[in-house]
Amino acid sequence: MLNNTLNNVNGMRVAMHNLGCKVNSYEMDVMSIRLKEAGCIIVPFTEKADIYIINTCTVTNIADRKSRQMLHKAKKENPDSIVVAVGCYVETGIDGVKKDDCVDLAVGNNKKSEIVDILNTFLEARGEYDDKTLGGNSIIDINHTNEYENMQLSEMPEHTRAYIKIQDGCNQFCSYCVIPYARGRVRSREMSEILTEIEGLVQKGCKEVVLTGIHIGSYGLDKGEPMLVDLVEKIADISGIDRIRLGSIEPRLITAENTRRLAAIDKLCPHFHLSLQSGCDTVLKRMNRHYTASEFEESVRLLREAFDRPAITTDVIVGFPGETEEEFEECRAFVEKIDFYEMHVFKYSPRKGTVAAGMKEQLTDREKTVRSDVLLKLTKEQSKLYRESFIGEKVDVLWEDSEEINGKKYMIGHTDRYVRIAALEGSERYESAVSGEITTEAVRGFVNSDTLLI
CATH class of the missing domain: 3.30.750.200 (Transcription Regulator spoIIAA)
Structure with missing residues (x-):
């Protein structure tokens, strides 16, 4: 049972669950880091916790349903817990969220970086607010903000690869898409902040960065002109980064001039x-x-x-x-x-x-x-x-983690083209892969339909 005498999150057990895209994953990683820094104990979502945080998605009706299911699952796991709905489903379905008895607190996009302060305010208020948004302080009008929410990773969420959020929002308004209403208009992160974040992650073992956002081809558009290619060129100058990978882009970015510049960046993955x-x-x-x-x-x-x-x-x-x-x-x-x-x-x-x-x-x-x-x-x-x-060819593999496939243990990695590669435990190749560095090996065949063996 939640200790009702507590008025801050220090010492509380927090379970977190992420739904949706790589932007959500990045933001969840940042929230987790900030909660740990505030003294929270992060536990698996399957365990009993004082606070459950569900980073929601709304890209489809199924995503909405999954978001509701996870919120209800959390409250069922511990009826005395604080269940927090965060993100896109909150933005597009706030009326339903407010009526949902399983949700205690709703936090919108552009407020995730304030998760510790919002939770502390909620604990201190003890029922003072009845609208689940702290009187509107845990959510903003996402469609009328030009402010990029400052978030930064200070730890590596994976062994060798980090997703880096470079922008938020979308101005495209495709006729089927609700995301512009959940994420607002294009807002670009300062290039200097992106470079500083990557430089810090290199010190933690980062070898590859994946640039992500809601519409990364629009990076810089709100500041006057698209600057994605400029950003990639700057990242390539950072010592210690071996690979740069782009998230989803639109074909209009691939002009003759941009392609020429991208092809000149040795660290850019041809993916x-x-x-x-x-x-x-x-x-x-x-x-x-x-x-x-x-x-x-x-x-x-x-x-x-x-x-x-x-x-x-x-x-x-x-x-x-x-x-x-x-x-x-x-x-x-x-x-x-x-x-x-x-x-x-x-x-x-x-x-x-x-x-x-x-x-x-x-x-x-x-x-x-x-x-x-x-x-x-x-x-x-x-x-x-x-x-x-690629069978019979030598490929460069960045090794990431171990995994069991068909009862056998393998080290798993990816080539620069994001082809999944495995090295069998006990082999010479496995021993060299354990280091987590990039190695060059010959591809021998398939482990299964989506994994090649070296």
Whole structure:
């Protein structure tokens, strides 16, 4: 039972659960660090805790449902605990959050860095506020702020790789997407703060950074002009960083000039996640995407011309409102021609408040599932062929962690193209991999469908 005499978080057991994207993961890592610095004891979410913090997601209806399920699970685990809903689901569903008896406190985006102060205020108030937002002090109007929330990692969440948040918000307003309403407009982090954070993480063993955000191609846009490529060039100058990897970007970033500059950065991984969503122009137009299929294809051509076998991955939505059989076939043929390393396939999910939710000709879940299965089968085949192309070649592997596969222990790592590699315990290769450094080894074959053996 929660000790009702406590008025600060020092000594409290806190369980945390993250849902959603890498931006959420980064923010959860920062919150965890700040809570530990305040004297909290971080425990697994499966254990009984005084405080449960769920970093929520709202990108789909399923994400909303999972957020509610985790909030209810926490309260069921310990009815006397403080259950805190944090993030995107709070922003888009605050009325429902306030009515949910399982939620004690709601914290919006751009307030996560204040988690310790917010919790301490909640404990001190002891029921003074009845709106779950401390009288509006734990949430702001996210759609009318130009302020980037200052957060910084001071510890490595993984052994060798760190996700670095460089911006927040999105100005695109795709017709299906609720994220601009949950994250607000584009707000870029100061470049000097990003570089300082990375320099500090290098001292903790960081070898690879992955630049992440809600729409990283817009980095710098709010300050006058896009500056993502400039940032990558600056990071490359940091001693100790071996790899720089980009998060999801839009094809419009891949111009001839930007590609030339990116190709000149030796530390940049030839792994590009270009967000497609559909390979059919009429569907792209209804989605309010700001490019055509041919423009996307030109971006892929530029990358493949500048980089050796770049790993190009993407997202595709099937079953968008009004998507005909002919439009889907056009999309299927397009993604087959592009030949992605991997596709993340999503069935369209209507989001309240978006333009697409009010469109006519909504497809059935069965129709979406059939189309999803077609693309999932295709990406499985294409992905296997891409991995297979490295068998017999030497690849550079950054080793990360150990894992058991089919009853055997392996050290796991990734190449610069994000191809997953394994070294069997007891082998010479395993011993060299334990150090966590980058090693160059020859690929011998498959461990399983998504992992190669060296």
